[in-house]
Amino acid sequence: MIHSIIRVLAGAVAVCCATVVAAQDYPSRPVRMIVPFAAGGPTDVIARIVAQKLTEGFGHQVVVDNRAGAGGNIGMGLAATSQPDGHTMIVVSSSFVVNPGLYKSIPYDPYKSFAPVSNMAASPNVFTVHPSIAAKSMKELLTLVAADPKKFSVATPGVGTTPDLSAQLLKLTTKLDFITVPFGGAGPAVGAVVGNQVQIGCTALPPTTPHIKAGRLRAIAVTSPKRSGAIADVPTLAEVGFKGQEADTLQGLLLPAGASKAIIGKLHGQVVKMMAQPDVK
Template identity: 45%
Template sequence: MKTDITRRAALLAGGAAALLPFRPAFAAYPERAVTLSVSFPPGGATDILARLLAPPLSEALGKPVVIENRGGAGANIGIGYVARAAGDGYTLLVTSSAFVVNPSLYRNPPYDPFRDFAPISTLGASPNVLAVKPNSGIASLQDLIAQAKASPDKFNYASPGIGTTPHLAGELLKLRAGFEMQHVPFSGAGPATQAALAGTTQVISAAQGSIMAQLRSGELRAIVQTGPTRAVDLPDVPTQEELGIKDANSETFLALFAPAATPAPIQELLAREVVKALQRPEVQQRYREAGAPVVGGGPEELRARVAREVPIWREVIQVSKISVQ
């Protein structure tokens, strides 16, 4: 009798449970700390922007948001790590334009930008800038092209390194405008800037934020910027498109991605809260000071950006025969 009663109680309990509303495993997300895995070492622009995002995002989610740096191999180590992470919303990727460049730059990248990730939002973006010393005799892009055509084997430009977006922006400009200049890669924006200041190279191609101090001081003069519109901090510097160079727009962008298997409701929650965090005036000010004004366009903007840029950089890398291996 006791066994029969126990069985009946269990059946009733099971039936009652069936009437309760279904709660998926992610309904209470987040239940613990969320990690922003940055694909570069501490101290760089990507790391700085991630750390600026973490406090307001933590406040919105009600859980800690911690930064974890996984730099190396041109960002491939960090990107590949998140590509293999669980799609539970607790490990997210903060990376740069390397995300859209590396699949064409490296022979065996550890990820597929379309298959392995869900876009959450672009965080910030900086145009690339071509700049010269004020006494260079180059006052415009037309002057630069004329000098380069006069001495194509000697005229050169500095960049922060092979495969960086400033390097690729220089190659894209050459391709679209039909002229030649020699690329001189350096190990970062600092050494490239010093070379331009010393006159070792005639031109530097750099992300706006990395040379903004020299532009403000007058040590360097920007002659063209590569973004689709004029940057707020460079209102007098024309874009390439304004000067008749079509299909050459480029930016160095920073963005947030989740592993592709992340449930859609978690993706939507993250996108909503990230975009709201980026709309805060203090966050926008700090991003602008860091040289990468807020974009915050959400998943569709970032998805379109990736779809647009992957084939552009593939073309540039193949035509220019760029390789890091």
């Protein structure tokens, strides 16, 4: 009996030591960071900042791998089936928890397929129009849409993203039959409105702000509870008569399920350290 207990304890110590060594050596090669959306959107922007900082902190390259499609399901499915050794990670948005309620089947289990590492960012969504549209407020825009709903479309980053849900909720509330056009990420959606291929956009604020400030887009309303400091002259949806429609686009970092607690802890520590840096804040 005593010898059996000693063998069990020895095995446990060996496993613990191996885990510690693995964490100390992590990462041992370049790391792939999957982004389940196209380049240029908020998730991609956050991922590239994080990838650069982790590269500096770890001394190994962290490479962003954009795998867009199906509202993020393609990239999330790929990450879910990757080896849980910490050398594949994924930056997800709010669609990670929304998609199970929107799709009949998805290639991952939000409860079992991943190990959470860290929350990273949150930003409101913003309704915008191309400058050629003769509307400077939500009231004026809805009046134009009501006159000819089939003439107007709203670009979103994809089905199930929070901007898409914001657009759908506005459509439901106003009972206006405008068309929503889901793209493979915020980058293509913003580009479609800037290029006047689609008249209206609903996207996360970060990738949209430069175009608003440059006059390539006109902001109509934000989905935050309070006005955003980035575009302080733009009212909230609540201010223009649509209360209870606040929404954020969130970003978080996950590893495939089965990743060791030591690696998760080391990675989380790097993210916390990075988020405290002035150039990231």
